[in-house]
Amino acid sequence: MLLATAPIALHHYLVVGAILFVCGLVTMLTKRNAIGILMGVELVLNAANVNLVAFNRFTQGATAAGALRLDGQIFAIFVIVLAAAEAAVALAIFLNFYNNFSTIDVERAQNLKG
Amino acid sequence: MVLLAQQPDASTLAAAMFYLFAAGAAASALMVVISRNIVRMAVALMFTLTSVAGLYFTLNAEFLAAVQLVVYAGGTLILIVFGVMLTSKSPFSRFAPRAGEVAAAIAIGGLLLVGLLYGINSIPRGTGRPLETGDAYPLQQLGQALLGDYLIPFELASVLLLVVMIGAAYLAKGRRREHESRET
Numbered sequence: 018m019l020l021a022t023a024p025i026a027l028h029h030y031l032v033v034g035a036i037l038f039v040c041g042l043v044t045m046l047t048k049r050n051a052i053g054i055l056m057g058v059e060l061v062l063n064a065a066n067v068n069l070v071a072f073n074r075f076t077q078g079a080t081a082a083g084a085l086r087l088d089g090q091i092f093a094i095f096v097i098v099l100a101a102a103e104a105a106v107a108l109a110i111f112l113n114f115y116n117n118f119s120t121i122d123v124e125r126a127q128n129l130k131g
Numbered sequence: 132m133v134l135l136a137q138q139p140d141a142s143t144l145a146a147a148m149f150y151l152f153a154a155g156a157a158a159s160a161l162m163v164v165i166s167r168n169i170v171r172m173a174v175a176l177m178f179t180l181t182s183v184a185g186l187y188f189t190l191n192a193e194f195l196a197a198v199q200l201v202v203y204a205g206g207t208l209i210l211i212v213f214g215v216m217l218t219s220k221s222p223f224s225r226f227a228p229r230a231g232e233v234a235a236a237i238a239i240g241g242l243l244l245v246g247l248l249y250g251i252n253s254i255p256r257g258t259g260r261p262l263e264t265g266d267a268y269p270l271q272q273l274g275q276a277l278l279g280d281y282l283i284p285f286e287l288a289s290v291l292l293l294v295v296m297i298g299a300a301y302l303a304k305g306r307r308r309e310h311e312s313r314e315t
Contacts, residue, residue: 023256024142024146025142025145025146025149026256026257026259027254027259028251028252028254028256029149029153030149030153030186030190031251031254032248032251033153033156033157033186035244035247035248035251036156036157036160036244037156037157037160037179037183038243038247039240039241039243039244039247040157040160040161040163040164040240041160042236042239042240042243043164043236043237043239043240044163044164046232046235046236046239046240047164047228047232047233047236048226048228049226049227049228050169050226051218052169052211052214052215052218053169053172055211055214056163056172056173056176056211057163059176059180059203059207059211060160060163060176060179063179063180063183063203066183066199067183067186070186070187070190070192070195071190073190073192074190074191074192074259075259076259085191087272087273087276088276090192090194090195090273091273091276091277091281093192093195094195094198094277095284095288097195097198097199097202097203098202098288098291098292099288099291100203100207101202101203101206101207101210102291102292102295104207104210104211105210105295105296105299106295106298106299106302108210108211108213108214108299108303109298109299109300109302109303110302111214111218112214112217112218112302112303113302113303115217115218119220120220121218121219122226124226
């Protein structure tokens with residue numbers, strides 16, 4: 018692949034982001050443990066963060082003072098905040114599910130099935 | 132003739148650091164997918180989060196890397212491990228998905244990866260600045276941006292965290308108290 022010999026550029030980080038995203042997606046699709054699905058969500062969010070910070074580093078212009086603009090990094094900070102909040106709520110829901118069904122298997126969540 | 136040791140120039144060092152963290156992140160993410168044991172998945176996720184923090188260090192995002200290590204690897208992951216410990220009945224329980232689901236998921240993932248790589252390939256080469264130019268930005272600039280241009284999302288995030296704290300504490304408390312009050 019030409020990427021392996023080229024100097025490190027935007028494409029390399031985007032490839033890492035793509036691999037993380039696809040791994041998170043397959044995790045979300047194949048795991049039956051609810052916390053495994055949550056781990057897939059975390060992987061997807063990390064992939065998005067890698068993309069944001071990579072684009073910020075390589076294509077964001079400079080401010081008037083010559084320093085790097087930081088919009089991508091601030092976006093990534095907010096994504097981390099939201100991911101932590103969502104993990105807390107998701108785990109509270111999973112704890113309730115476990116208390117009610119005695120299992121964390123999402124295949125058992127069929128009460129609303131038509 | 133004294134053979135001077137070749138100093139690695141900045142570009143090879145930058146490339147080495149990138150490949151180290153990128154390989155760590157990709158391999159750990161693959162371990163998260165492949166593992167059947169939930170605790171092994173949590174450990175692999177920890178390595179993924181730490182490698183991504185290393186990637187942030189190579190991208191001149193030092194504060195973000197520190198936030199990733201403290202909040203993600205040291206907060207959210209610990210929360211996930213707590214959840215794993217509180218919801219596992221036996222240490223060897225493993226849920227196996229059906230083979231058809233696994234095949235379909237891998238097919239979808241493969242298609243998506245091919246599509247993403249094709250899209251990445253279509254970005255013209257030479258976009259952006261080379262990696263080894265170091266931009267030092269003072270942390271002051273980040274703070275001023277958070278309290279200046281991004282003040283509204285900052286305040287909304289704090290309100291969100293308050294709501295999430297209350298909601299999660301209420302949800303996780305369980306319904307035992309209601310049952311007791313009904314019986315008495």
